[in-house]
Amino acid sequence: MIKLSNxxxxxxKAVLYIANNNSKIIKIKNISLTQDISxxxxxxxxxxxxxxxILATIRWRDWWVKxxxxxxxxxxxxxxxxxxxxxxxxxxxxxxxxxxxxxxxxIDLLWWLQKWFNSxxxxxxxxxxxxx
Numbered sequence: 001m002i003k004l005s006n007x008x009x010x011x012x013k014a015v016l017y018i019a020n021n022n023s024k025i026i027k028i029k030n031i032s033l034t035q036d037i038s039x040x041x042x043x044x045x046x047x048x049x050x051x052x053x054i055l056a057t058i059r060w061r062d063w064w065v066k067x068x069x070x071x072x073x074x075x076x077x078x079x080x081x082x083x084x085x086x087x088x089x090x091x092x093x094x095x096x097x098x099x100x101x102x103x104x105x106x107i108d109l110l111w112w113l114q115k116w117f118n119s120x121x122x123x124x125x126x127x128x129x130x131x132x
Contacts, residue, residue, distance in 0.1 A: 007083040010037045011045045015054065015079055019071055019126045028063040045083055052082035071127035080121060087121075088114065 013035045018026055028046060032039040046065055049055040054074055058064040067074070080087055 005083075006041075007045060008080055010035070010042065011049060011079050011083045012076065013037065014042060014045065014065075015049065015067070015074065015126065016129060018055070018065065018067055019074075019130050025058065025064045025066045028065055031065070048084070049079070049082050052078065054078060054082055067126075071130065072125050074126045075122050076124045076129075077118065077121035087118065 014031050014037070017031055017035055018024075028042055029039060031037065032042050037045075043063065046055055046057060046063070050057050050068075053068050055065050056068040058066075077087075
């Protein structure tokens with residue numbers, strides 16, 4: 001089972017919330033309240049998304065945030081990478097040899113699953129998700 005962290009889930013929720021609101025400039029406090037995310041945790045996530053050029057912030061009295069790119073240019077994969085989510089199915093799919101690497105019969109299958117997983121995350125851009 002692939003299990004993704006709260007950081008990923010909250011990052012995607014925040015980005016989709018902004019995208020769904022016509023990419024307006026939104027107070028972080030509003031995202032926190034409507035999406036039930038701790039504001040301090042959300043600020044850390046948004047800082048990472050800003051470093052990845054997914055979001056842009058305006059820091060005045062309150063933090064305000066908006067998308068830094070067009071919806072078509074932001075994929076689920078981009079959001080995951082921005083919050084440092086582990087995207088590997090197994091260590092062997094990221095090139096780390098395990099103790100059974102010489103006799104493993106599943107390495108090829110796992111490698112193809114990893115490739116499919118990454119491709120799936122990359123083709124799902126915000127514009128496609130919002131349209132549904």
